[in-house]
Amino acid sequence: MKLAIVYTSKTGHTEELVQFIRDLFLEKKIEVRLIRVEQLPLQDLSAFDAIIIGTYTWGDGDIPEEMLALYHAFESQDVNHVVTGVIGTGDSFYPKFCGAVDAFRDMLYVHSRLAVTLKIEISLQTKDLERCRRFVDIFWGKFKKGA
Ligand SMILES: Cc1cc2nc3c(=O)[nH]c(=O)nc-3n(C[C@H](O)[C@H](O)[C@H](O)COP(=O)(O)O)c2cc1C
Structure with missing residues (x-):
């Protein structure tokens, strides 16, 4: 299983959020790679079984500039089989x-097997930990269903 969390911050x-989510996958013995978006070659997203996008929001509800190429790569490649969050x-x-x-959710809903999304107010708090666990459980459940 090739699972990556691609993020910017x-x-x-x-x-901090993506590292916590990564650790929750590792607790379940699920291998996951954490990759800063600048380090990800964009030409073959279909090589992944599952990709989680991690992003802050900029401007007036905008996708950060460094995430735009990834957004367009998902739009233009054959990623129907890729489970996303x-x-x-x-x-x-x-x-x-x-x-x-x-914005990523709406696009990935059309182009991939979107499983689940999670929004956190500014930074992780104790009250968010259960929501993070639920995110991982739902994501993994969707992956196993199609495997
Ligand atoms: C100039 C600027 C614009 C922002 N615009 C938004 C926005 O439209 N919506 C939002 O939810 N957060 C917005 N934020 C808040 C950031 O997304 C938030 O602080 C986020 O946690 C930063 O993530 P990071 O620490 O990973 O960089 C904005 C922050 C700044 C400085």
């Missing part, structure tokens, strides 16, 4: 809370 909140941190002070998560 400016001030560290999303990085989207996680992100944002600030509900802004009108479009976690807008980048919504």
Whole structure:
């Protein structure tokens, strides 16, 4: 099983989130690679069985610039079989809370086997830990169903 979490983070909140999610997969003995988006070759996303996107939101509900090439790669490649999920941190002070998560979700719903999404208010708190566990369980459940 080839599972990757591809992410970006400016001030560290999303990085903390993706590391926590990675650790939850490892607890279940599921191998997962954590990859900063700049390090991921984009030409063959279909080589993955499953990809989780981790992103913050910028501007007015926007996808961060460094994530745009990945977004377009999903749109243009044959990734119908890839199980996907989207996680992100944002600030509900802004009108479009976690807008980048919504944008990836809408696109991945059309192009891939979208399993589940998760939005976190700014940075991980104790109250979020159960939601993170649920994210991993739902994601893994969807993967096993199609395997
Ligand atoms: C200029 C700017 C614009 C932002 N715009 C949004 C937004 O539209 N929606 C949102 O939910 N969060 C917005 N945020 C909040 C960030 O997404 C949030 O702080 C996030 O946790 C940062 O993640 P990081 O620490 O991984 O870089 C914005 C932050 C800044 C500085």
